């Protein structure tokens with residue numbers, strides 16, 4: 001059976017985007033409201049999850065792995081405890097100015113997955129909080145859903161020159177999950 005995938009951004013989508021755009025301590029891990037119950041419902045309904053995240057400078061002194069890993073693992077452990085696990089976790093470490101094909105909205109991390117798995121793109125969604133997430137969806141022919149959490153730093157504030165790609169906007173996870181489940 002073809003897989004229905006939710007390609008999930010991390011910061012600003014699963015956990016809140018802090019004001020310095022870096023989750024490098026446990027104290028900065030704060031889940032979006034109802035993200036856990038909503039993802040649990042979606043997994044129950046047959047969706048599989050792929051995390052797709054840009055982490056500028058990961059593995060350099062700006063964001064060493066030993067600062068990145070504890071909050072990442074803490075988040076994954078909490079989600080796993082509620083039956084939410086990821087088929088794949090894709091992390092890109094490049095900066096925007098490097099223009100690397102793996103960095104969202106580039107599809108470099110996604111294209112190998114489209115080869116590896118039999119994915120029903122028509123029933124899959126990219127879920128993120130920025131125009132770059134919506135653009136990623138457009139770039140590989142998937143629908144885009146965006147969520148804007150009121151307490152997250154708005155990443156789009158840094159993307160004022162970028163046109164807004166097509167997407168369906170939500171302000172909370174409950175509405176997003178209800179909408180996705182109604183599409184079946």
Ligand SMILES: [Mg+2]
Nearest residue numbers: 009011012129
């Ligand atoms: Mg984000």
